Amino acid sequence: xxxFNRVTIIGLGLIGGSLAIxxxxxxxxxxxxxxSRRKTTIDxxxxxxxxxxxxLDLKKGVKDSDLVILxxxxxxxxxxxKKILPCLKKGAILTDAGSTxxxxxKSVEGCLPAGISxxxxxxLAGSERSGLDHIDKDLFxxxxxxxxxxxxxxKAALSKLKRFWGKLGMKVEVMSLKKHDKALSALSHLPHAxxxxxxxxxxxxxxxxxxxxxxxTTRIASGKxxxxxxxxxxxxxxxxxxxxxxxxxLTKIEKALERNNSxxxxxxxxxxxxxRDSI
Amino acid sequence: xxxFNRVTIIGLGLIGGSLAIxxxxxxxxxxxxxxSRRKTTIDxxxxxxxxxxxxLDLKKGVKDSDLVILxxxxxxxxxxxKKILPCLKKGAILTDAGSTxxxxxKSVEGCLPAGISxxxxxxLAGSERSGLDHIDKDLFxxxxxxxxxxxxxxKAALSKLKRFWGKLGMKVEVMSLKKHDKALSALSHLPHAxxxxxxxxxxxxxxxxxxxxxxxTTRIASGKxxxxxxxxxxxxxxxxxxxxxxxxxLTKIEKALERNNSxxxxxxxxxxxxxRDSI
Numbered sequence: 001x002x003x004f005n006r007v008t009i010i011g012l013g014l015i016g017g018s019l020a021i022x023x024x025x026x027x028x029x030x031x032x033x034x035x036s037r038r039k040t041t042i043d044x045x046x047x048x049x050x051x052x053x054x055x056l057d058l059k060k061g062v063k064d065s066d067l068v069i070l071x072x073x074x075x076x077x078x079x080x081x082k083k084i085l086p087c088l089k090k091g092a093i094l095t096d097a098g099s100t101x102x103x104x105x106k107s108v109e110g111c112l113p114a115g116i117s118x119x120x121x122x123x124l125a126g127s128e129r130s131g132l133d134h135i136d137k138d139l140f141x142x143x144x145x146x147x148x149x150x151x152x153x154x155k156a157a158l159s160k161l162k163r164f165w166g167k168l169g170m171k172v173e174v175m176s177l178k179k180h181d182k183a184l185s186a187l188s189h190l191p192h193a194x195x196x197x198x199x200x201x202x203x204x205x206x207x208x209x210x211x212x213x214x215x216x217t218t219r220i221a222s223g224k225x226x227x228x229x230x231x232x233x234x235x236x237x238x239x240x241x242x243x244x245x246x247x248x249x250l251t252k253i254e255k256a257l258e259r260n261n262s263x264x265x266x267x268x269x270x271x272x273x274x275x276r277d278s279i
Numbered sequence: 280x281x282x283f284n285r286v287t288i289i290g291l292g293l294i295g296g297s298l299a300i301x302x303x304x305x306x307x308x309x310x311x312x313x314x315s316r317r318k319t320t321i322d323x324x325x326x327x328x329x330x331x332x333x334x335l336d337l338k339k340g341v342k343d344s345d346l347v348i349l350x351x352x353x354x355x356x357x358x359x360x361k362k363i364l365p366c367l368k369k370g371a372i373l374t375d376a377g378s379t380x381x382x383x384x385k386s387v388e389g390c391l392p393a394g395i396s397x398x399x400x401x402x403l404a405g406s407e408r409s410g411l412d413h414i415d416k417d418l419f420x421x422x423x424x425x426x427x428x429x430x431x432x433x434k435a436a437l438s439k440l441k442r443f444w445g446k447l448g449m450k451v452e453v454m455s456l457k458k459h460d461k462a463l464s465a466l467s468h469l470p471h472a473x474x475x476x477x478x479x480x481x482x483x484x485x486x487x488x489x490x491x492x493x494x495x496t497t498r499i500a501s502g503k504x505x506x507x508x509x510x511x512x513x514x515x516x517x518x519x520x521x522x523x524x525x526x527x528x529l530t531k532i533e534k535a536l537e538r539n540n541s542x543x544x545x546x547x548x549x550x551x552x553x554x555r556d557s558i
Binding site: 124125126127143144146183184186187188190191192193194195196197198199200201202203205206207208209210211212213214215216217218219220221222223225226228229232233236237239240242243244245246247248249250251252253254256257258260262265266268269270271272273275276277278279 | 403404405406422423425462463465466467469470471472473474475476477478479480481482484485486487488489490491492493494495496497498499500501502504505507508511512515516518519521522523524525526527528529530531532533535536537539541544545547548549550551552554555556557558
């Protein structure tokens, strides 16, 4: 069911590329336009047939589009948004797929022209893999998508975006910028920090003996460093606080080990199992 | 190819049960006997046909066996070993599949009768799942198995056990008790502690928003608490030291966040990716 005449996706990586095929498959747009910085990506997107047209030119790419979706590392999203805002048609909706929301939304709202709506989206889908080689039309199916409510949120645009992400099979929720960034700090950014710290703590160990447990807990440390640097920087206060909470939990285990306190270890292990099993 | 006339497996959980079918499939024993504390497990093992016979009686189960393999939580392994040592036939080999080695091997060697060989084995295979419902004949294929060398190690028994685990498709290595416990502390027990601490740190968060990253990093926290309590207690000094190292790595990230140090964050993220990608 067509929701938009023309949709432009900026950034054709795992998220952008998967969005393109998902939109085409669900027939949510009359036309899907892809924009990338790289000629090889443009060519590959055309070969794969995931977009109706593709261009290196940002301004040409967003012209006459009803919906523009920015997929890029967080700080890049802000740069690109500022460049394209003056080129969007009246009534256009601009959104993004960035993993932090407060810095993005406040920066973009600060220079929003009249007649254009900007809303922050965060589809909780992805992988440690990146690029068009790993795109998946079902990447969004069944996952959560958070839309943020901020100062300039246009209700009609919010309701249209809710339908859009919902049609891709996502469970859509609306929350404030602060609530989003706090929740994601604990449930996504902290696990990433833990995974990175764990890898780095084992730098000089016999890595050939690493089995399933180590592989699972460190899998996400393979994610793109530049992408995660931007996430960390734009949510740094929440993440620093959550790292502190994680260190306190580690200290509880450490103290129980030092004191040979079997009962306390069992309590901590049982509590963690109960939490993990509840997901 | 038959290596033993009679093999007894004590404990019919994920490891014991998978061992039983793997041994039968590879025809490594004339007869496979299973021992469990629970009548229902005995019945289930018989129904599944994974053992030639099964019994609740430890002494009856190990009688006349050429190889006895103890699969149980670490401290239980020691208890059971002490009970069965006087019942083993001359020339029998006793081994285990416990995740820590120094405490087990020293305890059992301390009461080893003449004519019996005890060797510590650690097949690095497993899962957060447990019980006969999850057994897998290929659980050991391609994984590492560490055999430990200690004071009373009998060379002929060591060489026979090397062949045994090798025939199950495992990459066998021999190392000292201390080296084993140190390596496993960093690469298996520390990730478990991290996973437990991460779950506990997020106890009061919006867990319905937990996506792939959180699920992967905390998956192993679903493991059996009693099993992990024993591992933690019998390798407590190494694990406490490694938790300290992990906290130091977390502090590096925390400091970089507090100082808004983008370059340092990128360095830490790149280092971790390099380590993880090398596995």
